[in-house]
Amino acid sequence: MSAARIDWRIVAAGCLAVLAAIALGGRGGAPLVTEMLLMALFASSLNLLMSYGGMVSFGHAAFFGLGAYGLALAVSRFGLPVAAGLACGPLLAGLLALVFGTLCVRLSHIYFAMLTLACGQITFTVLFQWYDFTGGDTGITGFMAPAFGLDERWFAVVVLGVVVACLLALWRVVNAPLGITIRSVGEDPERVSASGLNPRRVQLTAFVIAGTLAGVAGSLFAALQGNAFPDYAGLGFTLDSLIMVVLGGLRSFGGGLYGAVIYVLLRNYVPLLVTEWELVIGVILLLVVLWSPEGFAGGLQRIGRRLRSEPRP
């Protein structure tokens, strides 16, 4: 978790692989890649809290949903152009992350998690019930052409650009002084406060960054679908993000990314083979937590070490 330099070769190779998948993936390829990219950003934003800040949120989808609704409401209720709406989504998510975060960081551990759960459920319920404004359970549809009316492949390329930019910004944050501070609060908030910094403010900062990035993912997800539904802020998406982080790997920057790729692939292809998708993901989760608690990234590191035959740390 310490190498601070960006390896541009890896970034370039990753982008090329994604572009190849978009170009060669046939009809279903581009939407699948887009979903993967957006889930990667969503999961990576949660990963900032979990792997670096030592915070487990059970309400992270609230900010994904708020990102979606920020766009949908701005366009459908306030008549803003879609481009402006795309800025409103993350803004709304970040703003409410500030409000909810201020409440949640007052407590820690399981109490923090319960507060985030409560905030997530409140958000979901408001979106679900406030028919006049949010459209309630029927959501908001028809406010824009799905994917801006772009060819799905071009939309995937746009999403790739945005997601890569966001992940680079996140990389920048975790490797800057702020990242060290967030990690130290994750490890021992009492030591941080005894050193002279209010750990709650650091946690709040991480929470707002994570919420805003989840909002970016949510906005683009709404743009992809051309709709916004309360489910985007619901427990289902929250669980998805938690599972992706754990599958991909706690304590690793790439955790959210790997997790999203694995999870979206599984979710798309496993149901074609067996009907019990939940059972399969449950068993996989069990195996990962038991045998490679640091997920796919941890497994990769272990294999790498073995290849270089270094002793275990």
Add this chain to the structure above:
Amino acid sequence: MTATAGRPILEAEGVARQFGRFVALGGVDLALEAGEKRALIGPNGAGKSTFINVVGGQLAASAGTIRLDGRDVTGLQPHQLARSGLGRTFQISRTYRQMSVRENLVAAYLVARGHGYSLSRGRLRALAAEAEALLERVGIAGLAERPADDISHGDRKRLEFAMVLAGEPRLLLLDEPTAGMGLKERHELMDLVAEEASGRGLTLLFVEHDIDVVFRIADRITVMARGQVFAEGTADEIAADREVQRIYLGEGH
């Protein structure tokens, strides 16, 4: 060595702390002159750590007043106290276990210099050099790359001491800085602590069970027992105090 006369840097007046109905501190008065080295001794459970935790802001006082440089700081949060010049270590050392020794110290420097929220990586490089020198000073430069989880108990104590020094405190509270160390290492570390305190003009309050170390380092000694200050004086005065010998020194410490 007697400190320059003037206002004490730390004044605790009638500081009390209860846990439920149990009185861990029953009204402690203690004043530290700027620049003095004070040992806080007493049998297990005397309330030494509780007192340090109350002064450091980790625990709220049930009653009493604490003044730092004459300013009432009772009830302030630990980070506010740290910014007022108070640095402390914990009886069970607190470090960032999954981070490397160097990162631990860099993290302390970032906070101390007010760059905790900075996004500039240039700052990290600049501080890494400073951290190297301080690690050298406390004798763990060779461990810079190791996770703090991975080093010995004693080395972690040194690391935590370095982290506190990085904060450039004026008042240093060390709760058993040598707990779990061997005799030689213990004397070495406390010599280093004394040197740093004198060199930087710090005021030092330290809890220590090794009475030889106490007599060698401390200008004055405060003896606590059952939540009270039992005796206070110079090393000679304390050594000569029959009551202190009976309740503390005689008990095999």
